[in-house]
Amino acid sequence: xxxxxxxxxxxxxxxxxxxxxxxxxxxxxxxxxxxxxxxxxxxxxxxxxxxxxxxxxxxxxxxxxxxxxxxxxxxxxxxxxxxxxxxxxxxxxxxxxxxxxxxxxxxxxxxxxxxxxxxxxxxxxxxxxxxxxxxxxxxxxxxxxxxxxxxxxxxxxxxxxxxxxxxxxxxxxxxxxxxxxxxxxxxxxxxxxxxxxxxxxxxxxxxxxxxxxxxxxxxxxxxxxxxxxxxxxxxxxxxxxxxxxxxxxxxxxxxxxxxxxxxxxxxxxxxxxxxxxxxxxxxxxxxxxxxxxxxxxxxxxxxxxxxxxxxxxxxxxxxxxxxxxxxxxxxxxxxxxxxxxxxxxxxxxxxxxxxxxxxxxxxxxxxxxxxxxxxxxxxxxxxxxxxxxxxxxxxxxxxxxxxxxxxxxxxxxxxxxxxxxxxxxxx
Amino acid sequence: xxxxxxxxxxxxxxxxxxxxxxxxxxxxxxxxxxxxxxxxxxxxxxxxxxxxxxxxxxxxxxxxxxxxxxxxxxxxxxxxxxxxxxxxxxxxxxxxxxxxxxxxxxxxxxxxxxxxxxxxxxxxxxxxxxxxxxxxxxxxxxxxxxxxxxxxxxxxxxxxxxxxxxxxxxxxxxxxxxxxxxxxxxxxxxxxxxxxxxxxxxxxxxxxxxxxxxxxxxxxxxxxxxxxxxxxxxxxxxxxxxxxxxxxxxxxxxxxxxxxxxxxxxxxxxxxxxxxxxxxxxxxxxxxxxxxxxxxxxxxxxxxxxxxxxxxxxxxxxxxxx
Numbered sequence: 001x002x003x004x005x006x007x008x009x010x011x012x013x014x015x016x017x018x019x020x021x022x023x024x025x026x027x028x029x030x031x032x033x034x035x036x037x038x039x040x041x042x043x044x045x046x047x048x049x050x051x052x053x054x055x056x057x058x059x060x061x062x063x064x065x066x067x068x069x070x071x072x073x074x075x076x077x078x079x080x081x082x083x084x085x086x087x088x089x090x091x092x093x094x095x096x097x098x099x100x101x102x103x104x105x106x107x108x109x110x111x112x113x114x115x116x117x118x119x120x121x122x123x124x125x126x127x128x129x130x131x132x133x134x135x136x137x138x139x140x141x142x143x144x145x146x147x148x149x150x151x152x153x154x155x156x157x158x159x160x161x162x163x164x165x166x167x168x169x170x171x172x173x174x175x176x177x178x179x180x181x182x183x184x185x186x187x188x189x190x191x192x193x194x195x196x197x198x199x200x201x202x203x204x205x206x207x208x209x210x211x212x213x214x215x216x217x218x219x220x221x222x223x224x225x226x227x228x229x230x231x232x233x234x235x236x237x238x239x240x241x242x243x244x245x246x247x248x249x250x251x252x253x254x255x256x257x258x259x260x261x262x263x264x265x266x267x268x269x270x271x272x273x274x275x276x277x278x279x280x281x282x283x284x285x286x287x288x289x290x291x292x293x294x295x296x297x298x299x300x301x302x303x304x305x306x307x308x309x310x311x312x313x314x315x316x317x318x319x320x321x322x323x324x325x326x327x328x329x330x331x332x333x334x335x336x337x338x339x340x341x342x343x344x345x346x347x348x349x350x351x352x353x354x355x356x357x358x359x360x361x362x363x364x365x366x367x368x369x370x371x372x373x374x375x376x377x378x379x380x381x382x383x384x385x386x387x388x389x390x391x392x393x394x395x396x397x398x399x400x401x402x403x404x405x406x407x408x409x410x411x412x413x414x415x416x417x418x419x420x421x422x423x424x425x426x427x
Numbered sequence: 428x429x430x431x432x433x434x435x436x437x438x439x440x441x442x443x444x445x446x447x448x449x450x451x452x453x454x455x456x457x458x459x460x461x462x463x464x465x466x467x468x469x470x471x472x473x474x475x476x477x478x479x480x481x482x483x484x485x486x487x488x489x490x491x492x493x494x495x496x497x498x499x500x501x502x503x504x505x506x507x508x509x510x511x512x513x514x515x516x517x518x519x520x521x522x523x524x525x526x527x528x529x530x531x532x533x534x535x536x537x538x539x540x541x542x543x544x545x546x547x548x549x550x551x552x553x554x555x556x557x558x559x560x561x562x563x564x565x566x567x568x569x570x571x572x573x574x575x576x577x578x579x580x581x582x583x584x585x586x587x588x589x590x591x592x593x594x595x596x597x598x599x600x601x602x603x604x605x606x607x608x609x610x611x612x613x614x615x616x617x618x619x620x621x622x623x624x625x626x627x628x629x630x631x632x633x634x635x636x637x638x639x640x641x642x643x644x645x646x647x648x649x650x651x652x653x654x655x656x657x658x659x660x661x662x663x664x665x666x667x668x669x670x671x672x673x674x675x676x677x678x679x680x681x682x683x684x685x686x687x688x689x690x691x692x693x694x695x696x697x698x699x700x701x702x703x704x705x706x707x708x709x710x711x712x713x714x715x716x717x718x719x720x721x722x723x724x725x726x727x728x729x730x731x732x733x734x735x736x737x738x739x740x741x742x743x744x745x746x747x748x749x
Contacts, residue, residue, distance in 0.1 A: 187661070193537075201622030204537040204559030204597060209621070274538030319514055322536035322557065 008043035012350030016050035024422035056088025056381035061306035068097025079118035086383035086416035101126035101137035110147035153180035169229030188212035239292030258306035261337035276324030311402030336412030435601035450727035468497035491725035565598035580607035588647030
């Protein structure tokens, strides 16, 4: 089927135009295109400006929980949530049960994504067997599998052994892989519950010091430079990390980094409620960290926004803070939060949003058909945003199977209104 | 505060003084009765919900409730449904359905009383949560200081030891500053929280410099697992011997205190580590009084929270800090 998107604005720029999608590609862009036998999509907004047309968003960091915790999320529900959030591709993290540390599991997850059909699923392979941090998993076999794994991560755990990290960075060069590091020095974070600082001292919760993240990032950029490997830093959360990354990039080191939507707006003060919906790893930091992250995202030091969508079953969140699992859902709120933190204050344009949430993450994950320019002949992986449609987050009305959104009740300034995957509407 | 006592920060100056004054009154009145009991809370039910062993605190709350003629149920995590995986929420709803008016909770996780307060209609009293707070301990400490020294305003109180992991220290700093005392925390730097500079207290690493100026010296328990050599966590200091030398209240140090200075300890003590036996048992020590005062102060807290007076502690009926 072909679609005619009427009255939309690519990248939110210029006058509204019509965009025709045929056979999974963008076939025509122009003013006043006739509908013909295309199905029309009315992209006009009430203020006459037109919905913002962006490349389909790409998430480098999603926990789909299948296999193992299908009570919290499945590939079906997680990818539906992704489509609702404007995503046309997600990278599914490896910390499932069993762990995605072999070709069998990554191919299973990839196939489940294909069958669900809501968005493309690019499985992430574990760096080490069982995420144990001791022995390299069969990275090459996963790369050569049907799932074509390019991103490898022990996310949830840090590859803390310096020698192992070096070998991983070196080894994946053979198939253009990237090591996505969860930067957390384990000895500095034993029993850690929240950001170590003023609030943790009041609340009597064991601190997770910023230096535990920064020390690992500093080491890893030096290792990446030494071996010429490709490093990606997951969920950067501190001002110090941004400074280290800025320095590393200035020296030409091949490192990329992501920030989560929640780290762009929420702070450790929220822990005073002891409500575990605000427990996340890395933890919410201070207002000055939030500002540094926004500045880093604006100037490109931080390459991408990645959700770290981490659904959890109710019983794992409705408990004491210390007993609760860390993590927040994020797929359906990511675009709205980025609009609030970056677009509304004028720190990112919609074209920049396309860069940080589609083009660069697709590039890091080596997804050839995602994050492409909005141009004739390109794959029709797209999303449409109503930039003026404020909405209130309701945890009970989301596609994700879990309810652990920290944004419940919050009004977000922009909404994803449609998503197209290879020319077919998925949301 | 209001319906619950979750943190010493819930208490305004007037609230705190009301508790202390009420405790004085209750002690006087109870002493005059032949059975040592008051009928005030007859027909009310107080549940002691202890997820962490503490015979001393549980007994203190139990006696306090019984002296006010309340019915008391002791619910300990061991041998109960809690150890079978029941959540705090389910336990709370169960107790609620059985008609408890107040829940006294001790828990190993910081913040558990705050979580509990979201689930129950009755009052929640924090009897110690993780490394967060222990507000009734701070109240009984303040009560003890005022009885011994006649005032709290301007009193120089030195708290010595493992501040980082101490719920007693947190509650005491909050309450004592509310009541106008000047608190100094003394500890090795490893046992002070990173954010301690924002607390309403001075900080020193040098016990000998602070002791002569102190009206009250409160020694905190040092737990064995904080000492070297480290297990999962690196130790906070090299040995109990070195700790005792640098931060222990020994006979020599006690001899240098002012005449009127009192020595306190929330118990249980490590005799010979943070405090010498001679000091713990000496005339300056209030350690046994603290235990007795604990019952009195907890009577006052339960009395005020369960509507023994109008208003109860504080005024607005709202959940603080929730």
